[in-house]
Amino acid sequence: MNAETLAPLRLALVGNPNCGKTALFNQLTGSRQKVANYAGVTVERKEGRLRGPSGRSYAVLDLPGAYSLNAASLDEAVARDVIRGCYPGEAAPDALVCVMDATNLRLHLRFALELRELGKPMIVAVNMMDAARRRGIGIDLVELERLLGVPVVETVAVRRHGARALVERIERMAEALHAPTQRLGKGADLHAETRRLLAATVRMPARTARIDDALDRWLLHPLFGLLALAMVMFLIFQAVYAWATPLMDLIDAGTAWLGETVGAVLPEGPLSSLLVDGIIAGVGGVIVFLPQILILFAFILALEESGYLPRAAFLLDRMMASAGLSGRSFIPLLSSFACAIPGIMATRSIQDPRDRLATILVAPLMTCSARLPVYALLIGAFIPQKTVWGVFNRQGLVLFGLYAAGVASALLVSWVMKQWRRDKGEHALLLELPSYRVPHARDLLIGLWERAMIFLKRVGGIILALTVLLWVLLYFPNGGADVTQSLAGRIGQALSVVFAPVGFNWQICIALIPGLAAREVAVSSLATVYALSTADDTAAAQALAPLINDGWSLATALSLLVWYIYAPMCISTLATIKRETNSWKQMAGATGYLFALAYAAAFATYQVAVLLGAG
Amino acid sequence: MRLAELPRRVPGIVASVEDQGPNDSIARRLRELGFVAGEQVEVVAVGPMGSEPILVQVGFTRFALRRAEAARVRLLDGAGA
Ligand SMILES: Nc1nc2c(ncn2[C@@H]2O[C@H](COP(=O)(O)OP(=O)(O)OP(=O)(O)O)[C@@H](O)[C@H]2O)c(=O)[nH]1
Ligand SMILES: [Mg+2]
Numbered sequence: 001m002n003a004e005t006l007a008p009l010r011l012a013l014v015g016n017p018n019c020g021k022t023a024l025f026n027q028l029t030g031s032r033q034k035v036a037n038y039a040g041v042t043v044e045r046k047e048g049r050l051r052g053p054s055g056r057s058y059a060v061l062d063l064p065g066a067y068s069l070n071a072a073s074l075d076e077a078v079a080r081d082v083i084r085g086c087y088p089g090e091a092a093p094d095a096l097v098c099v100m101d102a103t104n105l106r107l108h109l110r111f112a113l114e115l116r117e118l119g120k121p122m123i124v125a126v127n128m129m130d131a132a133r134r135r136g137i138g139i140d141l142v143e144l145e146r147l148l149g150v151p152v153v154e155t156v157a158v159r160r161h162g163a164r165a166l167v168e169r170i171e172r173m174a175e176a177l178h179a180p181t182q183r184l185g186k187g188a189d190l191h192a193e194t195r196r197l198l199a200a201t202v203r204m205p206a207r208t209a210r211i212d213d214a215l216d217r218w219l220l221h222p223l224f225g226l227l228a229l230a231m232v233m234f235l236i237f238q239a240v241y242a243w244a245t246p247l248m249d250l251i252d253a254g255t256a257w258l259g260e261t262v263g264a265v266l267p268e269g270p271l272s273s274l275l276v277d278g279i280i281a282g283v284g285g286v287i288v289f290l291p292q293i294l295i296l297f298a299f300i301l302a303l304e305e306s307g308y309l310p311r312a313a314f315l316l317d318r319m320m321a322s323a324g325l326s327g328r329s330f331i332p333l334l335s336s337f338a339c340a341i342p343g344i345m346a347t348r349s350i351q352d353p354r355d356r357l358a359t360i361l362v363a364p365l366m367t368c369s370a371r372l373p374v375y376a377l378l379i380g381a382f383i384p385q386k387t388v389w390g391v392f393n394r395q396g397l398v399l400f401g402l403y404a405a406g407v408a409s410a411l412l413v414s415w416v417m418k419q420w421r422r423d424k425g426e427h428a429l430l431l432e433l434p435s436y437r438v439p440h441a442r443d444l445l446i447g448l449w450e451r452a453m454i455f456l457k458r459v460g461g462i463i464l465a466l467t468v469l470l471w472v473l474l475y476f477p478n479g480g481a482d483v484t485q486s487l488a489g490r491i492g493q494a495l496s497v498v499f500a501p502v503g504f505n506w507q508i509c510i511a512l513i514p515g516l517a518a519r520e521v522a523v524s525s526l527a528t529v530y531a532l533s534t535a536d537d538t539a540a541a542q543a544l545a546p547l548i549n550d551g552w553s554l555a556t557a558l559s560l561l562v563w564y565i566y567a568p569m570c571i572s573t574l575a576t577i578k579r580e581t582n583s584w585k586q587m588a589g590a591t592g593y594l595f596a597l598a599y600a601a602a603f604a605t606y607q608v609a610v611l612l613g614a615g
Numbered sequence: 616m617r618l619a620e621l622p623r624r625v626p627g628i629v630a631s632v633e634d635q636g637p638n639d640s641i642a643r644r645l646r647e648l649g650f651v652a653g654e655q656v657e658v659v660a661v662g663p664m665g666s667e668p669i670l671v672q673v674g675f676t677r678f679a680l681r682r683a684e685a686a687r688v689r690l691l692d693g694a695g696a
Contacts, residue, residue, distance in 0.1 A: 068647040072640060106674030107649055191651045207675050213659075216677075220670065222663035314679045318664035327668065327679065428641045429668050430648070431679040 008049070009174050010059045010091065014083060014115060015099035016108045017041075017065025018434050020127040023157035024099060025062035028167070032450065035443075036304035038331060039065060039432045040349030043075040045082050045090075052171045061093060064348075067107075068114060072430075074348040074356075083118070095121040095177060097166070102132035102139060102154070103209070103435065105202055110194045112148070117184065121177045122150045125166050129154040131435070138203035147197055149182030158440070212435050219308070225315050232308075234400060236299045240292050240372075241396035247291035255284030270475065277531035278471030279464065285527030285544050286459055286520045289373040293455055294448055296369060300338055301447045305439035309334065310431055317429060323411040324418030326352065326427055329359040333410070336366035337403075340573045344580050352427045358417055360580060361590050362410035364573050365566065367403050370519035374564050375402055377523050381545035382557045406565050409597065458518060466514040466521045467528055474510075474532050483533045502563065502599065503556040503606035503615075507533070516571055519564075555609035562605040566598035618650075618671065618680075618688035621658050627690040629654045629673075635687060642687050649674045650688050 013021040017039030026033055029048025034041055042064045050058040063082055064075035071077040078087070085092025098115050100108035112124055126139060145152035151169045156162035184193060198204075219225050259280045266272035303309055309331050317327025325333075328350045336343030343363045350356040367375070379395050386394040473488035483489050484506070491513070492506035499509055507529045515522035527544045530551070548557070578587040609615065621627045632650050634642045650656070650673060659677065660670040668679045 067644065070640075070643060070647070072644050104675050107676050110647070110649070191649070191654075204675070208672065208677070216660060216670075220660040222661070226663050310679075314660075314668060314670060315663055317679065317681075318662050318667045321667075321681075426641070426683055427681075428644075428684055429679055429681045430641070430644060430684060431668075433670065433677045433679060 008057045008059045010093045011095050011097055012061040012063055012082060012093035013097050013099055014063055016067060016111050019099045019101040019108060020157040021099045022062050024155060024163055025060060027157055027163045029060050033062060037307040037434050037437050038310045040075060043345055043348040045078060052167055054171050056174060068111060073351040097123050097125055099125045099127050102126045102128045103137060105198060109197055110190050113190045113193055116180045119179045122180055123169050123173060124150055124152045125155045127155045127157050130156045135209055136205045140201040144201040147200060150180045209435055215436055219311055229312055229315055237400040238393055238396040240295050241393050244291040244295055248288050251288045273475060274471055278467055278528055281531035282467035282524035282528040283459055283464055286373055286463055286524045289376055290455055292372055292376055293369050294452060297451045298448055301444050302439045305437060307434045307436045310433045313431060324358050324414035326355040327429055327431060329355060332359050333363060333366050336363040339368045340364045341576045344576045355427055358414045360577060362414050364594060365406045365410040367406045371564050373520045373523045375399060377545060378557050378561050381549040382554055402561060402565060462518050463521050463524055466517060467524045470514055470525050471528055502602040503559040508560060519570055554614040555606050558609050559602045559606035563598050563602040566594050566601060616690045616692060617686050618656060618690060619682040619685040623658050626655055626657045629656055630689045630691045632687050633689060641684055645687060
C-alpha cells in the first residue's frame, strides 16, 4: 500500500512541564506555538502535521505538561484526558512521544515510567541534550533504551535539525506499532525503578547547574532579590517611553505628511474626508504606538525565556497570598499586561480553584497592551516631558504609576473577595523553578515580528472597520458640516449626560462605544472625531495630542486615564471569562464590579481635580 | 524533624510524606515530585516575607513550597549530614 494513502498516525507529545514539548512540536510541524521557560506555558491541546521523509503524514498533538496522570490542575487534566482517549471529540493517540529534559531525569524518568505502564506504543525523546552536555552530564542512551524497552533518541528542540533522529524513529515505529516490551505492573515502585535506571545509565557531575546556584543566591536573596525585581519592572516602563519616542515622532510625521498630501491631491468631499479624517487620522493615531508595544513585548519575551518569572513568583508569593492570590497567579497576571485573554487562559495551571477564580477576575485590571495607546496619548498630551531626579523620565513615571494603580486595585479586589469567602483552607504552591536560559536574539526577533503582525492585522481589520463605521456615523446625515448634529454626535451627546459627572465630553463618549470591541479604537475614534470637528485643513492634519490638549481640561484627562485602569469594556475578555469559568454569573460579576470601579474612581478623580483647580 | 524546620543549606533525608486528612492530594503530589523515603533534600532559599515560601532542592529539581506543604515531609532524625 502507498504510504501516503494511509490514515495519518496520531502522535501525542507528552511529558513533564517545561521539558521542551512545544519547542519539539514547532520543530516537527513547522508551527509557531508559544515556547517559554516556565512550567505551564501550554494549557490546551494543539494539533499539527508532520510529513516524514517517506511521505507518510502524522497528526502531532502538543499537550500541556503534567507531573503525573493524577491531574492536579486543569491543564494536567487536558493532558491526561487526551492520553487516555477520554477528551471530548478526540480519539486516543496511536502512540506517545514522551519528552524528557536530560538535565532533570530524576523527575522526568518517573513520569516516563508511569506513561509506559499505559502499554501504548511509545518513543522516549531525551531533549535538551545540548544543555546536558554543557553541564557534563553523560547519558547512556543505548543502555537506557534496553532497560526501558522502548526506543530512546536524543533531541535538541531549539536547534535546526535537532529532531531528525526523532523523525527517523517515528518513521520506523510507524512500520510496525508495538507496545513497550517491559512493564512493571500495578503497584510497582516507580521511584525505585527510576533510581535503578539513573544509576545504570546517567553520570551527573552535580545536581544543579553552577550558574543557577550563583544567580539564585542573588536573585532570590530576601533584600537584593526584591530590589532586582523592582528595578526590572521599573526599567521596562522607563524604556517604553525613553526608547520609543524617536520612532513615534517619525510615524507621527509620516502620518501628518500622508494626510496633507492626500488632502491636497483629492478634491474636497466625502472621499477626501473618509481618507484623511477617517482612515489616515484614525489608523495613524493607533499605529504610532507600535514602537511602545514592541518594546513592552521585547521585555516580556526576554523575561519569559530567561526563567526569571517563576523566581519573581517565588519572591511575591507571600504578599500575593495575603491578598487572596498566590505566587502562581504571577505569570498569568504578567501575561495580562500583554492581553488579558492569554492571561486568563494561563490560569489553568493554577491548582487551587479559588486562587484560579480570583486570578481570572482580577486579570482585566492588569493594563493590557491595547490600553497602552490610550495612556500614551493622554500622557503625551498632558504631562510635559521632563527629567526628574536626574534620571527618570516623568512621562515614564506616570505610566508606571498607572500600571501600579492597576496592580494595587487587583490586590485590593482579590483581598476583598478573600474576606468575602472567609476561606481558611490551605492553598498549595508547589512551583518548579527552571534553569536560567539566555534568550536567543533570533527567537526574540521572530516573537516581536509576530506581535507586530498581530497588531497591524488588528489595525487593518477591526480597528480600520470601526474607524470607517464611525466616520460614516459622524459624516452623515449632514455631510460633515456640523459634527454635533451627526448620528454619532447625537449618541455622544445623549451619553454625555451619564458621563458628565466624571468629566467626559461628548467626543469621549463617542469613542468609548467602539472601544468595546477593541480598546485601541478609542484612540482612533478620538482622532477621527477631532479631525472631522476641525474645519481648517492644517489643523486636521495635526497629531491628536495637541488637539485634545487644547480641548480638554486636565481633570478630564486624568479622569479618562483612571477610567482606563478599570475599563470593563473589552468584549473578548468578558467572553473568555465566561468560557474559562463556565459561568454567566462570574462574567456578569466581573463586568459589574469593573464598571462600578471605573465609574467611581473616575468620578473621584475628576471631582478632586476640579476642586484643586484643574477643571 | 520536618522539612519545614530544616535550616537553610543543611541536607536532610526524607523519611516519609504524611497525609493530612483522607485523600490528601498535596501529599500525593509531593510524593510524585520525588519526596520519597531516602531522597536527599535541601532548603536553598527562603522567601523575603515571613520566610515563606521555601525553595527546596529534591533530585535535580527545585520546587517552591509553602511551609504548610513542607510540614508534610518527615525527615530522618540525625541524618543531617
Ligand atoms: N537548551 C535547550 N533549551 C531547550 C530545548 N528544548 C526546549 N528548550 C527550552 O526549554 C524551555 C521550555 O520549552 P517549551 O517547549 O515551552 O516546553 P514545554 O514542554 O512545551 O512546556 P509546557 O508547555 O509548560 O509544559 C524553553 O525556554 C525552550 O527554549 C533544547 O533542546 N535545548
Ligand atoms: Mg508547551
